[in-house]
Structures are given as structure tokens and as C-alpha cells.
Amino acid sequence: MSRAFQRIKGSNGLPDDLRNGVVAIGNFDGVHRGHQSVLQRALDIGRAKGEPVLALVFEPHPRSFFRPQEPIFRLTPAPMRATLLEAFGLDGVVELAFTRDVAATEPEDFVSRILVADLGVRDVVTGYDFHFGRARRGDPAFLSAAGVGAGFGVSTVEAFDDEGGGAVSSTRIRSLLSAGEPAEAAALLGYRFTLEAEVGRGKQLGRTLGFPTANMALSDSVDLQHGIYAVRFRRADGSLHDGVASFGRRPTVEEGGAVLLETFLFDFDGDLYGETGRVSFFGFLRPELKFDGLAALTAQMRQDEAEARALLAGVSPLSLLDAKIAFAAR
Numbered sequence: 001m002s003r004a005f006q007r008i009k010g011s012n013g014l015p016d017d018l019r020n021g022v023v024a025i026g027n028f029d030g031v032h033r034g035h036q037s038v039l040q041r042a043l044d045i046g047r048a049k050g051e052p053v054l055a056l057v058f059e060p061h062p063r064s065f066f067r068p069q070e071p072i073f074r075l076t077p078a079p080m081r082a083t084l085l086e087a088f089g090l091d092g093v094v095e096l097a098f099t100r101d102v103a104a105t106e107p108e109d110f111v112s113r114i115l116v117a118d119l120g121v122r123d124v125v126t127g128y129d130f131h132f133g134r135a136r137r138g139d140p141a142f143l144s145a146a147g148v149g150a151g152f153g154v155s156t157v158e159a160f161d162d163e164g165g166g167a168v169s170s171t172r173i174r175s176l177l178s179a180g181e182p183a184e185a186a187a188l189l190g191y192r193f194t195l196e197a198e199v200g201r202g203k204q205l206g207r208t209l210g211f212p213t214a215n216m217a218l219s220d221s222v223d224l225q226h227g228i229y230a231v232r233f234r235r236a237d238g239s240l241h242d243g244v245a246s247f248g249r250r251p252t253v254e255e256g257g258a259v260l261l262e263t264f265l266f267d268f269d270g271d272l273y274g275e276t277g278r279v280s281f282f283g284f285l286r287p288e289l290k291f292d293g294l295a296a297l298t299a300q301m302r303q304d305e306a307e308a309r310a311l312l313a314g315v316s317p318l319s320l321l322d323a324k325i326a327f328a329a330r
Contacts, residue, residue, distance in 0.1 A: 006092035011118035019120040021052035030075035034160035034168040071221035107138030180225030191322035213262040230308035244308040248288040280326040
């Protein structure tokens, strides 16, 4: 049965066509290959039984709740995470508000109230290290025992290692992106890292230099290495455009300016202001530099464009998910 993907705030009032199904539980920040192994197990169970498949996630990220003074670099804020979950094949995502009350919920109450009463679960899938409820007392063993009593199945997915034997984790991916290694991060994500934001108006200096850019202001928590990247830009209408992007403070023209993501779209002439666009990162070209004047900057931008065109001409999808995010027909 084909269902339209639904993004649902809170566990109350779940539509009838999404009840009595399979629920994968986790934060799923990044929806990386480790997360995908959990989601795939849920999809396999749901398809075999003809049941809907949901992700149950927490918003905001629990770490942001417990340590608000330490902003976390979210790989996939809620809208982007929902986009990836839909592309992966799920029927919906339930975003449970992570509040003080939720953090203090006894594991027994979480099972009876949220999983059984609100969602009507038939099967639950989690990662091996999943914990929930007050004092993190709930774990896969607790959940399995509770499932026996409440009449739902529980599947636990073991850690997922990459081809080199290293554990795939959101923390490891954040470190790679912070070090300017988007290709290595993509190998762990299973798709090209993608940021989403509204295009705003800048000072339009790029237009005067022959390189008009789509400017996006991002969260201060985005800890991507400052520099120049080969990217693809997806417009609101779904069309894709190759480009080169600068992420940083533009030291040549605006010393100490705010951090911006500025993308020059190749062979494009149009108005993007006010659109919500997505930028997928394929390769790191060079660090952000301060040039001796606009002429030197412009010459380097031409070289950046040539290098980005060459890199993007030779790329291919890493997975079906990557194909859906960054390789759809243009």
C-alpha cells in the first residue's frame, strides 16, 4: 500500500493509517549508514507484514536539552531529517517534543503511553545502544521484556562498521566535516552531506564580479570547515544545478563578517530570493583565503569554478538515497 509521507508533531492523534505498524526509535541525526541499518530492518519487517513504517525521534536533540550551553552541530535538522527519511522509504516520522517531563518519564510509562496507547506499535526496532526514560533505565533488554507483556515484537540492530572496521557514528561524521573532508563524511553517510536554508539578499558584490551567489545564513552551530566546495544546489522546484560554494566570513571583502554559505550556480540566470534551497557538498577545493584585492579574488574564483566543474563531471551516486538527494533528473 502506497502512503503519502507524513511529518507528525507529537505522538497524540496519529492517523489511523499509520497506527499498528513498525516503529524505528532513535535520534537519527545524519540518517547515516548505521541509522539506515536500523531503518532498513524496520522497512523489511513492515513490508513483510504489510504494515506502515515510522520513525520516532526526539526534538530538540536530547543533548541540546541537557547541555544548552554547548550547541550541537546538527547534521540533519528536523526538516532535512524528514526529507531523508521519506527518501529512504518510510511512511512518516513522529517528532516527540523532548521536554523535562519526557526526560523524567519512567520507561514503563513510555512503553504503555507512547508506544502502545498513542502509536499502537506491532514491532519496534532500535539500535544496540538505545536508552530511554528516566535515568536512561530503558534499554533494548527492557524493551524486549516489555514487548512480550504488551504484545509487540522488538528487534535490536548491532553496531554498523564501515569497510575499514570503524564504527559509523554522527560524532565521527561531524569531525570529518569540521576538518573539511566532505567526501569521507559522505562515505559514512551514504549520501552527500546536504544543508537546507532560505536564500536571502546579500550585498550583491558577487554579481558585480560576474559570480552572483545564492546566500544562505545558517545556524551558528554548523561547524563545517570554512572554505570553498564543489556542490549541487537543489531549487524549490526540484531542479538541480552544479556550482561552487564558499562557506565562511569572506575575509577579502568583509573582514569579520557573519558566516554565510554563498553558492554560485553554473549556467544559471534567475531569481532565487526567498526560496528554500538545498546544497549538497561533493568536494573540498581549498581553505578560505584573504586575497590582495578583487582582481586576485576574481582570478581565483575562475579557477575554483573550473576545478568544481571537473570534479562534478565525474561523480556518481553512492546509493539510492544519494541518487534521490543529489542526482535526480535535471
